[in-house]
Amino acid sequence: MSADGRPALAFGGDYNPEQWPEAMWAEDVALMREAGVNLVSVAIFSWALLEPAEGRYEFGWLDRVLELLHSNGIRVDLANASASPPPWFSHRYPQSLPVTAEGVRLSYGSRQAFCPSSPDYRRAAGALTRALAERYGQHPAVLMWHVHNEYGCHNAHCYCDVSAVAFRDWLRQRYSTLDELNDAWGTAFWSQRYSDWNQILPPRRSGTWVNPTQQLDFWRFSSDELLECFKAEAAILRAHSDRPVTTNFMSFFKPLDYFQWARELDLVSNDHYLIVDDPDPAEELSMAADLMRGLAGGSPWLLMEHSTSAVNWQPRNRAKAPGEMTRNSLQHIARGSDGALFFQWRASAAGAEKYHSALVPHAGRDSRRWAEVLELGGVLARLGELAGSVVEPAEVAILHDWQSRWAAELDSHPSVDLSPMAGARQLYSALWRSGVRCDFTHPRADFSGYRVLLAPHLYLLSAEHARALTAFVEAGGTVLVTYFSGIVDERDHLHLGGYPGALRELLGIRMEEFYPLLAGESAPLTEYGSGAIWSELGRTEGAEQLAGYAEGPVAGSPAITRHSVGAGQAWYLGTTLSDDHLGDLLSEILAQAGVRALLPGLPPGVEVVVRRAATGARFTFVLNHTGEPVSVELDGTELVTGEEASRALLVPAGAVRVVRGG
Numbered sequence: 001m002s003a004d005g006r007p008a009l010a011f012g013g014d015y016n017p018e019q020w021p022e023a024m025w026a027e028d029v030a031l032m033r034e035a036g037v038n039l040v041s042v043a044i045f046s047w048a049l050l051e052p053a054e055g056r057y058e059f060g061w062l063d064r065v066l067e068l069l070h071s072n073g074i075r076v077d078l079a080n081a082s083a084s085p086p087p088w089f090s091h092r093y094p095q096s097l098p099v100t101a102e103g104v105r106l107s108y109g110s111r112q113a114f115c116p117s118s119p120d121y122r123r124a125a126g127a128l129t130r131a132l133a134e135r136y137g138q139h140p141a142v143l144m145w146h147v148h149n150e151y152g153c154h155n156a157h158c159y160c161d162v163s164a165v166a167f168r169d170w171l172r173q174r175y176s177t178l179d180e181l182n183d184a185w186g187t188a189f190w191s192q193r194y195s196d197w198n199q200i201l202p203p204r205r206s207g208t209w210v211n212p213t214q215q216l217d218f219w220r221f222s223s224d225e226l227l228e229c230f231k232a233e234a235a236i237l238r239a240h241s242d243r244p245v246t247t248n249f250m251s252f253f254k255p256l257d258y259f260q261w262a263r264e265l266d267l268v269s270n271d272h273y274l275i276v277d278d279p280d281p282a283e284e285l286s287m288a289a290d291l292m293r294g295l296a297g298g299s300p301w302l303l304m305e306h307s308t309s310a311v312n313w314q315p316r317n318r319a320k321a322p323g324e325m326t327r328n329s330l331q332h333i334a335r336g337s338d339g340a341l342f343f344q345w346r347a348s349a350a351g352a353e354k355y356h357s358a359l360v361p362h363a364g365r366d367s368r369r370w371a372e373v374l375e376l377g378g379v380l381a382r383l384g385e386l387a388g389s390v391v392e393p394a395e396v397a398i399l400h401d402w403q404s405r406w407a408a409e410l411d412s413h414p415s416v417d418l419s420p421m422a423g424a425r426q427l428y429s430a431l432w433r434s435g436v437r438c439d440f441t442h443p444r445a446d447f448s449g450y451r452v453l454l455a456p457h458l459y460l461l462s463a464e465h466a467r468a469l470t471a472f473v474e475a476g477g478t479v480l481v482t483y484f485s486g487i488v489d490e491r492d493h494l495h496l497g498g499y500p501g502a503l504r505e506l507l508g509i510r511m512e513e514f515y516p517l518l519a520g521e522s523a524p525l526t527e528y529g530s531g532a533i534w535s536e537l538g539r540t541e542g543a544e545q546l547a548g549y550a551e552g553p554v555a556g557s558p559a560i561t562r563h564s565v566g567a568g569q570a571w572y573l574g575t576t577l578s579d580d581h582l583g584d585l586l587s588e589i590l591a592q593a594g595v596r597a598l599l600p601g602l603p604p605g606v607e608v609v610v611r612r613a614a615t616g617a618r619f620t621f622v623l624n625h626t627g628e629p630v631s632v633e634l635d636g637t638e639l640v641t642g643e644e645a646s647r648a649l650l651v652p653a654g655a656v657r658v659v660r661g662g
Contacts, residue, residue, distance in 0.1 A: 007387040008038055010302060010339025011380045012074070013359055015040035017065050018049050019348055025065065028346065029072045031360060036377030037074060040345060041304070042066070044079040044149050045111065047128060048086035054124070057131050070141035077246075077304075077341075078142045080132050080233055082125040083149035084111040093120040099160035101205045110352070115158040116225040117166035122232065129233045130240075137241035145237045146304075147230055147247045150271060156255035157222045159202040168197050170221045184491045185213040209412045213492045219406040223257045231264055248304040249295070251288035252421060254409075257402040258295055259442045268296040271305035271343070272332070276318045282625040283432045285328060286607065287425065289335035291400070294440035298390055300338040303329075308342055308369055309357035317355070322368065323654045326376045327623060330656040333383070334609040334621035336391045340380065382639050383658060389613040395451040395595045396431065396438040398424055399458055404443075407492050408459035408484065415516035417533045423456030423482055426576070430583045433604045435597030436590060447472045451593045458485040460492065466502035473506060474566030478593040480586070481507060482573045483534050499536070500572075507572045508543030508563035511536040515554050523575060524550040525559050528585060531575025535559070543572070560585065569593075599632060606630050606651075620659045624651045636661030 012032070017025050032040070043050065043062060051057050069076055090097055090108035096118040099105045106113060114121040129147075136142055175181040178194055187193040192211055194200055203210040203218050234245045244266035249258055251272055262268055270292045274281040292301045308325050310317040320328075329340035347358035361369045405420045431438050438454075443465040447453060453472065458481070466486060473479055486503035488494055495501025499511035515535040517523060522530040527547035537554045543563035549555050561572045571589055573582075590596070599608045607623040619639075622632050629652050636659040638645045651657045 006384065008384040009333065009380045009387050010039040010341060011035075011377055012037040012039040012345070013041065013342035014044060014305065014344035015042050016045070016344060016346070016348070017042075018046055018061065019350075020346065022061070022064070025068055028360075029068055029074065031365070032074055032345070033072055035359065035373050036381050037345075037359075039075050039077060039143065039339065039341065040069065041077040041079060041146050041341065042069075043081050043132075044146065045081070045084050046079070047081040047084060048088075050081055050132070051086070051128055053088060054092070055127075057128075059131075059135055062136075066136065066139055066141045070139075074141075075143040076139075076141045077144050077146045078132070078136055078139075079146040079149065080125075080129040080237065082128060082147070082229075082233060085114050085121060085124065089121075089124055090114075093118070095160070095162065096120045098155045098158040099163070101157070101159050101203070103159070103204065105160070110154065112154040114155060115160055115162055116155065116222070116229055117158065117160075117163045119162075122229060125229070126232060126236060129236045133237045133240035137237070137243075142241070142243055144243050144267065145234075145241065145245045147233050147237070147245060150248055150250055151226045151230060152222075152253070152255045153250065156226070157202075157218070159204050163225075164201050166225060167202050167218065167221050168200050170224065171200065171217065172197065174217070185211055185217075186491075186493065187211070212407075212410050212412070215410055216403070216407050216492050219255070220257070220403065223255060223260070223402075226256065227261055227264065230261070234264065246302070246304075249292070251291060254402070254405065259402065262295040262297075268292055268299075268301040269304040270301065270337075272303065273305075273307055273311055274320075274328070276314050276316055280429070280432075282327075282331065282605070282607070282623075283429055284425075285331055286335060286432065287428050289332050289337065290438060291440045293336040293391055294397075294400075296336065298336075298393070298439075300388060300390065301336055303332040303337040303340050305341060305343040306332070307357050308359055308361070308373065310355070311357070312353050312355040319357070321654075322372070325369075325372055326379060327625070327654060327656055329376055330379070330621065330658070331607070331623055333386070334391075334607070334611070334623060336611075338387050340376070379640055382642070385613070385617075385660075386611055386619050386658075389611040389617075389619060392610045392612050392618075393449055394437045394439045395593075396436060396590070397441045397447070397450045397453055398427060398438055399443050399453060399455045400424065400440045401443055401458065401460065403490075404458055404460035407488060408457055410492075414484075414514045415533060417516070417519070418457060418484055420457040420459070423576075426579065426582060427454050427456055427480075427482075427586070429579065430586045432607075433583060434587060434590070435599065435602055435606075435608065436595060437598070437609060443468065447477065451478060451595050452590060453477065453479045455479060455481045455485055457482055459487050460490060461486045461488075461502045462490050463502060466506070469503070470506045470565065473568035473570050476567035478569050478571070478589060479506075480571040480573060480589055483536065483575065499538070503570075504541075506563070506565060506570050507561065508541050508565075508570070509538060509558060509561055509572055510541050511538030511557075511574070513537045515552075523552060523554070523559075525575070526550050528560060528581040529578055531559060531577060533576045534574065536574050543570075602632070603630065606632075608632070618661050620661065622649065622651050622657045622659070624653060624655055627653050629653055632657075634659045634661070
């Protein structure tokens, strides 16, 4: 919603006026108005200026910034500035600094230089948050609150003595007795049994592999500790202000269980940056956006940060091609974001991110980048009526569980080549190429709206979640499970009796031994080419074998199976297929489940997504990521150009069109 009450998509980014002379602030705001900027994030890294000494606050400069923005119709996502303690704090409280698994205490001088369990940090961050909330909680410029910034980006785990005490307290809540903990951790192995809570430490560097369940619990604890920091600061803000509270996620960032975090946010927001070395950045962007929509429960979310062009933190930082910034922005919006914000407003002249692109580049207004910023601002203004609309429901979902990923990627496993994220990406890529959209959801979610569920390497699966998958299939759903799924329970204990453990009966198979493949090795199959990374020795127990291993020690064992259960079907894929053969298999599964692309027949790289407003209006996004124009049959008003679309809509190479229709 814009400052004048009309529906609007958010456009703007991180504004750091403290980096510039105050005389430039009026110029900044004039340029914002020229570009159509309507929302900026302020004070994210301003702790040192807001509190130059302990307990002494200086808000005068921030007062003037907020008043200037408000008087020009620009709303503020106000940060509580807790992301980067100032040097005076770290110098005065050195025990607040984080410690690595090797026992090295890290110094200050960068950002996020604190232990999440530090009582000194929590007290100081809370005091600053309270001072800001009391002063600005009802300020007319403040649209929302921005807690911290990219939690855990540099301090996801701390192994200090303070963390050790907090870890033990967390464990006491999870396990009521030491006997229960010893059983859960399997401490009978390697003489690890604990006889006193004080003997328990974080999984610090040791001579060899540390207890796997101890490691898994430490991942859980570390995510929870940072979440407790967020919850404490958010509670202070909510006590003084009725504005929504968020913090910015980082897509599939491994250390934080965002499904748990999302429940604590009033609005899900995300930072996303293209990875230069990714084989298909547009595909990866859509995958991240679909995850955010899943975390938001299908509601609109907000792209809090992305880049106008190059970043500064990759080995080689490629600048974006003409049109790419606009296409990236609209791609996020197509998949549910109610705006496009950037890091940052004006490119820095000093500091670690001075080579990171911005809305106002080093070259200033006389630049191609600024011209594209003006163009994007105009497009977003014309799309304002989309605000609040939702992406039409998908029929396919990929199951994603951070805790299962943590467990699957622990050490001392059958193969280092197995990757839950790579498995999810390959399945997503096959859907992307076929034009079928999907959601990301948790194994505990309600599956009733889906026809097909995909479970890539869902290694950790509780009996309860396995029963939910079975019920989904019995009711007529289709599930595809890939290898190394259902292997262990929530304690990282094996489901005994044969693989895939908790899913053995659902899938109608029984595998008795893993035969991981060596680097570069393949396993010829009777159908669908050959497999990579993995093979297994086993048999069907009720399932139909669609492909088996053609030779070698597991010859004759099933590689691809299908099992009819109730009104549905459970498929199993026991190896890694080539992209083409996986696409063939997935096409067969989707066809049998009655799932088809929204607009069949479009070439790969042409993306079609629909958002629907509460009024019933449909907004069809067509994003052409290819180098050739494409024609799409759509009727309605095209909002990017303002032209009427009559059946054959031509979308130029690299362009985006949005058609409003009933």
